[in-house]
Amino acid sequence: MSGQLVARTGSGPVTRWGITLSCLALLPPAFAREPLELGLALVGFGVALGMVDVAMNAHGVAIERQLGRPVLSSLHASFSAGALAGALSGGLFAAHHTRPWHHFALVSVVLGAAALWAARRLLPASLDVAADRERDRFWIRIPEGRRLSLSLLALAGFCGMAAEGATADWGALYLHDDLGRSAGFASLAYALFSVTMAAGRLAGDRVVARWGGARVVIQSAAWAGAVFGLALMTGSPVLVLLGFTGLGIGLAVVMPVTFSLAGTVGGRRAGPAITYVSSISGTGLLAGPPLIGFLAEAVGLRAALSTVTLLSFAAAGLMYAITARPARPLLAVPRPTQPR
Numbered sequence: 233m234s235g236q237l238v239a240r241t242g243s244g245p246v247t248r249w250g251i252t253l254s255c256l257a258l259l260p261p262a263f264a265r266e267p268l269e270l271g272l273a274l275v276g277f278g279v280a281l282g283m284v285d286v287a288m289n290a291h292g293v294a295i296e297r298q299l300g301r302p303v304l305s306s307l308h309a310s311f312s313a314g315a316l317a318g319a320l321s322g323g324l325f326a327a328h329h330t331r332p333w334h335h336f337a338l339v340s341v342v343l344g345a346a347a348l349w350a351a352r353r354l355l356p357a358s359l360d361v362a363a364d365r366e367r368d369r370f371w372i373r374i375p376e377g378r379r380l381s382l383s384l385l386a387l388a389g390f391c392g393m394a395a396e397g398a399t400a401d402w403g404a405l406y407l408h409d410d411l412g413r414s415a416g417f418a419s420l421a422y423a424l425f426s427v428t429m430a431a432g433r434l435a436g437d438r439v440v441a442r443w444g445g446a447r448v449v450i451q452s453a454a455w456a457g458a459v460f461g462l463a464l465m466t467g468s469p470v471l472v473l474l475g476f477t478g479l480g481i482g483l484a485v486v487m488p489v490t491f492s493l494a495g496t497v498g499g500r501r502a503g504p505a506i507t508y509v510s511s512i513s514g515t516g517l518l519a520g521p522p523l524i525g526f527l528a529e530a531v532g533l534r535a536a537l538s539t540v541t542l543l544s545f546a547a548a549g550l551m552y553a554i555t556a557r558p559a560r561p562l563l564a565v566p567r568p569t570q571p572r
Contacts, residue, residue: 234286238503243291244354246503250284251351255344257281262333286510290502293495294355302445305436305488312430378497381554382508385494388550389513392453392486394520395479395543399425401521403476406533411469420473425480432484445489449551456482457544464537479540486547487513493554 237246257280264270292304325335403421407413440448456479463475490513491506498505527536
């Protein structure tokens with residue numbers, strides 16, 4: 233529904249609503265006493281986060297149109313930094329035995345106030361609102377001529393997020409269980425992957441502006457898959473760590489570019505387009521780890537992790553297929569425009 237709200241009211245207002253709801257929805261999980269209560273509370277939290285996720289990406293696309301240059305990669309880098317800050321602060325509060333509702337209430341108030349203060353500077357709502365004749369419909373649809381490009385983008389994002397999820401859940405276990413490293417050493421796998429991904433996203437906008445988003449994803453994802461595959465073949469713990477490092481750099485811009493291109497292809501229907509791509513891509517984060525687990529039962533974890541290489545190659549191949557389509561001019565970052 234978030235994409236429909238963006239198309240009808242603009243990404244700015246939906247971002248404000250999503251931030252407010254997310255902060256409020258953080259409180260019920262802290263008061264849950266039974267698994268069912270916690271489950272229902274997390275469903276509400278997920279709905280709120282889903283709203284703000286789509287709206288912020290759509291607004292990032294609108295900012296790119298205004299500036300005439302990529303910015304989504306650095307925005308996704310701030311998301312990575314926020315995830316790290318949340319994990320560290322959570323560990324700190326837990327170490328001091330702070331009650332969950334005290335912790336969540338503090339986070340809700342502080343981050344809610346900061347986000348709403350920043351949201352005052354968002355762009356005008358009219359920038360990404362669909363035409364009147366489209367808003368009169370019950371459901372704003374994506375033009376048929378653009379659905380194939382969006383489907384390919386969604387699948388590329390699916391592969392990228394599946395590779396991320398597999399790395400997060402299985403990298404440390406492979407180093408610890410299969411290669412016999414200590415838990416501390418094994419934890420470096422995801423740590424290096426996360427740090428290099430954040431660094432890659434910080435530099436991603438400049439690289440994308442120079443070479444083009446699709447070209448960068450094709451080359452970086454293919455390179456990441458090759459580096460990780462070769463490192464995995466060696467069986468050396470140090471080289472495997474370097475493989476995870478290369479994977480973080482190579483996959484850093486996959487999702488920012490995917491969302492940016494989805495919004496560009498969607499045009500005034502950027503909200504529904506990003507919702508479509510985000511919904512399919514997001515399942516990769518859920519499907520990747522179980523896929524590796526099932527394969528590990530059959531062929532071993534080392535062989536199963538080679539799927540990450542295949543997923544990286546698939547993301548590069550799908551992005552290449554998009555650039556080969558006649559609609560590829562739609563994927564260019566537009567020139568700067570003035571707010572209306």
